[in-house]
Amino acid sequence: MRNLPDGLGGGFRLLDLDGEGLPGIVAQLGDALHYKRPLGEGRFGALAVRRSQTTTAKLGSSTASRWCTVSGREQDDEEAGSGRESHRERSIRMRAVRLLANALVGLEPGRLAMVQLGPELVEAVIACRSFTKNARAHQLRRIGSLLRASDLPPIEAAVQEIRTGRGDRSRREQLYEQWRTRLL
Numbered sequence: 001m002r003n004l005p006d007g008l009g010g011g012f013r014l015l016d017l018d019g020e021g022l023p024g025i026v027a028q029l030g031d032a033l034h035y036k037r038p039l040g041e042g043r044f045g046a047l048a049v050r051r052s053q054t055t056t057a058k059l060g061s062s063t064a065s066r067w068c069t070v071s072g073r074e075q076d077d078e079e080a081g082s083g084r085e086s087h088r089e090r091s092i093r094m095r096a097v098r099l100l101a102n103a104l105v106g107l108e109p110g111r112l113a114m115v116q117l118g119p120e121l122v123e124a125v126i127a128c129r130s131f132t133k134n135a136r137a138h139q140l141r142r143i144g145s146l147l148r149a150s151d152l153p154p155i156e157a158a159v160q161e162i163r164t165g166r167g168d169r170s171r172r173e174q175l176y177e178q179w180r181t182r183l184l
Contacts, residue, residue: 017050021087094144100152101143103159105129115158121146 014023022038025047037045085093104112105128112125124146128139147155 096156097144097147097152098140100156100159101140101147103163104143104155105140107159107162111162114162115155117155118146118150121150 012025012027015026016023016038017026017035020038022040024038025036025044027034033050034047035050036047039045104115104117104125107115107125109126112122117125121143124139124143128136128143131139
């Protein structure tokens with residue numbers, strides 16, 4: 001492998017530092033911690049210096065996971081590292097985005113217009129409807145990418161409202177219908 005002076009021996013270890021489910025290659029060279037991020041299928045990213053690292057080793061009287069800088073200074077999870085997303089959390093979030101992308105593609109054009117989407121996202125959703133198999137899968141990944149860059153809660157709420165017929169708009173329309181029947 002490139003950037004590994006002694007192959008995988010010589011102080012290099014396979015460890016999953018980021019909780020991704022795949023081990024990367026780690027080495028302590030001098031005062032710096034070096035890491036090759038796993039890319040999958042036996043491939044690894046470039047050798048990079050890590051500024052900090054999580055450890056579950058017993059630190060002081062607590063066995064809780066702590067965040068340590070390479071220099072050894074400890075920090076609480078709230079101070080650093082607490083914004084990190086676990087592999088499970090990321091999988092759940094990605095599945096929700098994938099389901100939302102499929103739901104948007106499945107909406108009728110009139111209902112799609114009711115959802116506040118950016119023009120690029122609307123164009124991608126409309127184009128996806130005409131694609132089949134591999135092209136459709138590729139376009140759904142593109143829609144997912146565009147969704148991840150968007151504000152998801154309003155889009156999810158609008159799609160849920162359209163699917164269930166519940167929500168502020170539906171309640172308002174029901175109220176209007178009640179008043180209309182009273183007046184007639």
